[in-house]
Amino acid sequence: MKLAIKLAFKNLIGAGLRTWLNVIVLSFSFVIIIAARGILVGWDRQAKNDMTDWEIAGGQYWNVNYDPFDAFTLADAHGTIPAEFQSEIESGDMVPVLITQGTLYKEGRMQSILIKGIETNQTLLELPTHKMDTIVDAIPSIVGSNMARSNKLKKGDYVTIRWRDRNGTFDAADIFIADIFTTNVPTVDASQLWLPLETLQSMVLMPGEATILTFRDREKVREDTGGWKLMTFKALVKDIEDMIKTKTVGGSIFYGILLILALLAIFDTQVLSIFRRQKEIGTYIALGYTRKEVVGLFTIEGGMHSILAAIVGAVYGIPFLAWFASKGITLGVSSNDFGFTMADTMYPVYSGALVIGTIIIVLLATTIVSYWPSRKIAKMNPTEALRGKLQ
C-alpha cells in the first residue's frame, strides 16, 4: 500500500499539466462547496441565535388555543398565567406576552396588525421594551423597522389603533411610537406593535392573562401544564431548520453538478491513462504486480487527485474562506421579504465536520470514478499490454 501510494504520487506529479488541471478544477469544488455550505451553517446558527435573543429564548408555553398561523384563534388564545410560573416571572426568567388582533390607522389607511403586550422591564428578550417605560399623552409603543417602513412610522409619531376587547367591543386609542428597533426576526417585527403588557391587558379586559410565556432555561425539565402547551426550543426552531434543510438539498444539486464536472475530468483522465499506459501496466505486471494490485495503483492515483486538490484548495481556499467569513455575503433583501429569520449580511461558519465531511465526500467520489475505468485493467492480457497493444 505504501509503495502504491508513493508510486501513485510520483506518477501523478510526473503527468504534469494534466494532473494540475484536474486538481485545480477539483479544488474549486472543494472551496465552493465549503463556502456555500458554510453560508447555510452560518445562516442556521445566526437565525437560531437571533430567534433565541429576540423571540423564543429557551422555549415557550403557548396557550392551548394559540395557533400562530391562524389569526382567528387569537380571540380565544389567552389564559391566566399559572401561579407556578410566578417566581420565574418575578426573577425575570419568564416573560408573558399577550397577543390580540387590531387595526392601525395611518394617513387614512388601515392596516391589520398584531398587538403584543410585554412587560417593559423584561431583559430576557432583546426587544427594547424599556423604551415604553415613559410618560406620554398616548400609549407608548415600539415597532420594528420593517413595520415602521411599511407603515411610514417614525419615532415620535402618534397613530390611532383599534381593537376589540374580550367581549367583542371595539375600542380605539392613540399610541406613541417610543422607539423603532432593528431585528432580523420578522415574527417580532412585521405588522406588529408592542405595548406594555398591563396596558394591553386592561385594553382587552384580560388582566393577569397572556398568550405566550417565554422562558430562559432551556435545560429545565418541563411539561404541559393546565391550558398551556410546552413548546421546546427544538420545536420552535424546527421550521427554520426544515427550511434550511430544503435549501441544503437545493444547494446539494448545485454542488453535485460542480463535483460531477470535476469528476468527469478525472474519469476522462483515468480512461485515457488506461489506454495510453498499457505498456506501463504490462511492465508492472512483469515486475511482479498482480493485476489487482495494478487496479489498486490506478485507483489510488485517481483518488489522490482529491488529496492534491485539498492541499491546493487549502493554499488559496483558507485565505479566501477566512476573508469570506469576515465579510459575509449581503443578499440585498430583508428578512421581511422572505418571511423567515435571515440576517441582511450572512456570515459563513466552517466547522471541522463540514471541512472533513466535504473532503471525505470528494475523496470517496474521486476514488469511485477512478476505480470504475481501472477495473478494465483486471481483464487485460499482460502480454498484449507489454506490447502496448490497445485492448
Add this chain to the structure above:
Amino acid sequence: MEDNLIIKTHNLTKRFPMGKSEFTALKGIDLSLGKGEFAGLIGPSGSGKTTLLNIVGSLDTPSEGEVIVLDKSIGNLTAKEAAKLRKENIGFIFQSYNLLAVHTVFENVEFPLLLLKISANERRKMVMDALEWVGLLDKIKSKPPQLSGGECQRVAIARAMVKKPSLVVADEPTANLDAANSHNVLQTMAKLNDELKTTFLFATHDEKVIGYLKRKIYLKDGKLDKDETV
C-alpha cells in the same frame, strides 16, 4: 527435477483464438534449460519465440502440455503465485525498454527491490551495484527520456538483474539499438551471465545477438527446429 534445471517444457502447445477458429503458436515444444545458460530462441516473426518467452516468464499459460520454471508448474499457478514467481525469480528485458518514464534511473532499478520489501540501506547498495555492472553510476538521477537508447536498455538490464534472479528473459533486447550499443548491452549481459551464473533466455532474430549465444534454439512455425550448443 534436476538441481540445476531452470526451465523444462513437455509437449508445450499454445493456441490463440482467432475469430471463430484458433491459431496454434506453439506446437508440442520439449525443451530444457539449465542454470547459467545463455540461450536464445531464434526464428522469424511468427515462429512463436515471444509466446514461448511469455509462458516461461509466467506472463501467459500453456494451452496444453507442461511448463516447469524453477520447480513451479506455470499452468497451475494462480495469478498471485505467478506474480510472486516473477517478482522473486525472473527478470525481464524488453525490446522497447519499458522503463517508468517519470522515475529516475535509480528509482527504476530500485523498483523490483521495493516489491521485495528490501530495507532502504540494502536497496541502495544493490541498486548501486547493479548500476555499476552496467556502467551507469553517473546517471542515477537522470530520467529515461534524458537517456540514449543504449543507456535505457542498460538501465533495463540493471533493473532485471538487481534482484539477482535465477532467470532473465529478454525479448529482442537489441531491436531498437544501433550496432555499437547492441554489442555494449550484449557484452554486459554476457559478463553478468559469467559472473552471476544467471540463466538468460533471449527471443531474437538479430545476428548480433545470435553471435553471443552459447545455445541456439531455432523455432519454425511454432515447432522446435534445431537446438545447437556452441
